[in-house]
Amino acid sequence: MNAHPPPNRRSASRLRRPVAALATLALLLTTALSPSPAGARPTDPERSARDTAAAPLQAQVLTWTAGDNFLAYRSAPTTAVAGPATLVFENSAATGNTTGMQHTLTFETSDPAYNSDVDVNILADPTDANGGRWTVDVVLSPGTYRYFCSIPGHGGMTGLLVVDGGGSDTTAPTVTAAVTGEKDATGAYLGSATVTLTAADSGSGVDRVEYALDGGAYGTYSAPVTVNQPGQHTVSYRATDKAGNTSSPQQVAFTVVEPPPTDTTAPTVTAAVTGQRDAAGAYVGSATVTLTAADTESGVDRVEYALDGGAYGAYSAPVTVNQPGQHTVSYRATDKAGNTSSPQQ
CATH class of the missing domain: 2.60.40 (Immunoglobulin-like)
Structure with missing residues (x-):
């Protein structure tokens, strides 16, 4: 099951320098393409004084580590606060890598379900020029980031980083429901009823609105919901803002009845x-x-x-x-x- 068996000494001596060069090249390319002030920099002792003077660590430091396991990172943060942050990725002997296995720390930028404003793709190798330890400065936004190792076969190395609004937004959104349709004399809806949900958030902004029909599972609300099955119905609803605050579930109840038969006979x-x-x-x-x-x-x-x-x-x-x-x-x-x-x- 080991996807990367330890090389023998002769093959290792031939491969280590090209791998280290590849790691450095990949990191330089990632740094050049990053839209944020995300210049990755080594933190080995020989260069620490110069790099710290040029770009000191942010007050918020988030650290990922990797080792011989290609199914999971050894450690990874789960939460952070919106604003500047220094990301540290270390894949070294100190973090348990004894085989020379390479790993990456890559942030998802193509899935609309996650934040996409941080473009990070760091390749770390215990034998690279920096001993497998790299840092990069970014600016985090409220929401959720997905990170993973992009090396084939390492798909299990993935996780989510949830970023709140820095403590400024602790209030859930407000959400209301309106039911429309033709009604009979008893207030029941003839043939169908349409439920429209409206959410607002004055802090971090609305992230998503969800609803559940008749006690079912919650789903994402994207357009008014029309119910045309005769009977008693309830629509439960809630909203979540970009800081992760979710409103208490509310519900609206209504009745749908069969419409009267079509009248084609004159008086x-x-x-x-x-x-x-x-x-x-x-x-x-x-x-x-x-x-x-x-x-x-x-x-x-x-x-x-x-x-x-x-x-x-x-x-x-x-x-x-x-x-x-x-x-x-x-x-x-x-x-x-x-x-x-x-x-x-």
Whole structure:
């Protein structure tokens, strides 16, 4: 299982100088590409005085060590505070490396789940020019960094560094929920309900919002959540800021019911004429027309009438006609679904 068996003395004498040169070259390239003041520097005793004067260690020093094990770092920090920091990576005989195995300390920069503003890739070897001990100055932001060893076969050497806001942000975000949709007379949502979550944080800023439906596992909220299954429902929700503060879970409850069937049937409407009549059946003095409409589905929205071929108007009370002569009253009704009956008279 040892991916790097110890070399014999003859092969070691031929390989050590090229490996050391490769380690130095890799570190110089990493330093040149780093966007932050992250110039890695050796800390061997012969150069310590000059390097300390040129670039003293930051007040916050974070140290990683490695040895013969290619499944895990021997030691690594788990938390830090936002701001300047000195990262120390040592892979030497002093940290347990007896085989000359190389390791790297590499920070993830391509996964959006982690901070990507620190670009560090240090190759350390017990036989390199610095005895396997290197340092680099960086500026850490609130959030989570992922680090790992980039040498093939060393995938188990990985971990997370959680950085808080330096103690300035200890307050969790606020998060609210709004439920929208068409409701019936009881307050239940017809067909579906949509839950919109809104979070705010005045300190380090909102990092993520999460929700859980009906007691399930929390997932990341990225857009309003629509629930269309009939029944009682709850949506639990919480938010976390970039300093790692998470709000207490809250929840909103609501009911979804089946929407009413589609109404495609027009109302029924009838007319009744009343008044005193003579022997010929004509109305004496006046006649009153009363309209009655009914709809068993969406319900009647309006009744309209027109006198003697005129324009339709809203019917609200019986219509009395007292002008002598022949008259016609046309009428119709419309339900709340927009269905209108055929005109009658």
